[in-house]
Amino acid sequence: MPPAAGSTLFAPAAGGLRGSLEVPADKSISHRAAMIAAVGDSPVEISNYLEAADTFSTLDAIRSCGVVVERSQAGIYRIKGSGLRSLTAPGKVIDVGNSGTSLRLLPGILAGQPGQSFTLDGDASIRRRPMDRVVAPLRMMGVDIEARDGRFAPLVVRGGAVHAVTYEMPVASAQVKSALLLAGLFADGPTTVREPSVCRDHTEIMLAAAGARIEKEGQLTTIHPVESLRMADVAVPGDLSSAAFFLVAASIIPGSDVLLTGVGVNPTRTGIVDIMEEMGADITRENERRQGGEPVADLRVRTAPALRGVSAGGGISGRAIDELPLVALAAAFAEGDTVVSGAAELRVKESDRIAGLVENLRRIGVDIEPREDGFTVHGSGGVPGGGEKFKSLGDHRMAMLGAVAGAASRRGVTVQGFECVSVSYPGFRESLLGLMEGKA
Numbered sequence: 001m002p003p004a005a006g007s008t009l010f011a012p013a014a015g016g017l018r019g020s021l022e023v024p025a026d027k028s029i030s031h032r033a034a035m036i037a038a039v040g041d042s043p044v045e046i047s048n049y050l051e052a053a054d055t056f057s058t059l060d061a062i063r064s065c066g067v068v069v070e071r072s073q074a075g076i077y078r079i080k081g082s083g084l085r086s087l088t089a090p091g092k093v094i095d096v097g098n099s100g101t102s103l104r105l106l107p108g109i110l111a112g113q114p115g116q117s118f119t120l121d122g123d124a125s126i127r128r129r130p131m132d133r134v135v136a137p138l139r140m141m142g143v144d145i146e147a148r149d150g151r152f153a154p155l156v157v158r159g160g161a162v163h164a165v166t167y168e169m170p171v172a173s174a175q176v177k178s179a180l181l182l183a184g185l186f187a188d189g190p191t192t193v194r195e196p197s198v199c200r201d202h203t204e205i206m207l208a209a210a211g212a213r214i215e216k217e218g219q220l221t222t223i224h225p226v227e228s229l230r231m232a233d234v235a236v237p238g239d240l241s242s243a244a245f246f247l248v249a250a251s252i253i254p255g256s257d258v259l260l261t262g263v264g265v266n267p268t269r270t271g272i273v274d275i276m277e278e279m280g281a282d283i284t285r286e287n288e289r290r291q292g293g294e295p296v297a298d299l300r301v302r303t304a305p306a307l308r309g310v311s312a313g314g315g316i317s318g319r320a321i322d323e324l325p326l327v328a329l330a331a332a333f334a335e336g337d338t339v340v341s342g343a344a345e346l347r348v349k350e351s352d353r354i355a356g357l358v359e360n361l362r363r364i365g366v367d368i369e370p371r372e373d374g375f376t377v378h379g380s381g382g383v384p385g386g387g388e389k390f391k392s393l394g395d396h397r398m399a400m401l402g403a404v405a406g407a408a409s410r411r412g413v414t415v416q417g418f419e420c421v422s423v424s425y426p427g428f429r430e431s432l433l434g435l436m437e438g439k440a
């Protein structure tokens with residue numbers, strides 16, 4: 001049967017994946033660079049800014065609040081901040097599209113814009129995602145913020161005074177932590193956030209580099225209010241969350257040898273490398289260096305000689321939250337069972353990633369069971385695939401997972417709604433095909 005409209009076939013990568021690939025810029029760091037530059041004192045040049053729908057949403061948002069953003073060439077943006085409290089209300093809704101990071105972080109900055117009122121909204125998926133996790137603590141900080149039914153977008157933020165608090169996050173979320181640290185810039189004293197387990201710390205790294213006083217003590221992060229921020233020009237590293245698709249693909253597809261260059265390897269993000277290595281993957285770090293205050297390396301990945309099932313729970317899930325669906329695919333190729341737990345957050349991402357994963361992987365022949373907080377995969381030596389099988393559910397990471405499953409399958413996999421990859425990796429198919437031809 002020919003694939004339905006909007007469907008994309010991913011054929012098996014018969015000869016393996018070979019060659020070198022520079023993955024797109026880090027999405028999390030790109031968002032933060034744009035937002036922090038927007039309230040800085042002087043113009044900042046961001047190079048290797050991620051040119052994808054989510055990070056364009058953040059640029060559009062700051063532009064609509066009066067910040068001048070100029071693009072000189074692909075990925076190079078000059079952002080002309082004019083001070084911490086210089087943003088102005090756009091007089092229209094700020095549409096963040098599918099971007100949860102824009103929707104959850106921006107209120108932290110907007111809270112400090114006196115006398116200005118901002119409305120933030122997005123697409124149907126984002127309107128289903130919980131926003132009370134930022135609304136409640138920001139209210140504790142005295143921020144005038146409202147959400148639909150107290151929980152959902154649209155959000156209305158009216159800038160004004162911000163009070164310092166100590167806040168214990170009920171779930172480990174870098175987006176919540178970041179929103180509160182950004183609001184803490186404007187507060188009347190030091191703001192402390194406690195994270196239940198490690199989550200990405202790009203906001204802290206970038207704010208500290210821009211002159212904010214930040215203290216870290218175990219799970220506590222404290223930020224002191226500032227009068228101004230001065231950010232240096234920054235080059236964004238490659239996104240480990242994007243590299244992860246090739247890290248897993250090359251591990252499970254026979255005959256692969258791939259070099260992923262310039263990938264961010266911040267330890268708060270490298271859970272996927274740890275999990276894959278524990279499963280038996282062959283990953284080496286080369287050319288380790290620092291870029292934009294972040295650790296970066298080239299990752300060499302060769303086909304794993306053998307993979308074994310693992311248990312991944314607790315803190316490691318948080319350090320690999322966006323990559324856990326890939327662990328399920330790797331687990332299908334492994335010997336024995338793999339159990340991922342402590343990852344209930346997967347249910348409130350761009351889609352319910354536990355339900356979507358189970359539905360999709362079962363359809364292509366994987367033996368997987370859902371858990372409330374994760375999943376169990378019974379390794380079966382691979383995925384057959386074939387036909388009209390994988391639904392993206394409008395979720396970029398689900399679409400890319402389907403593509404990797406197809407490349408690793410015996411009969412290919414068709415992904416419905418593949419175009420949503422534009423959110424984080426518009427050229428994903430070309431990257432995969434390039435490695436299949438050995439010339440990416």
Ligand code: S3P
Binds near residue numbers: 174199
């Ligand atoms: C992100 C944090 C994570 C992650 C998301 C990006 C960020 O979300 O899933 O893709 O940039 O801070 P949570 O903070 O909800 O865990």
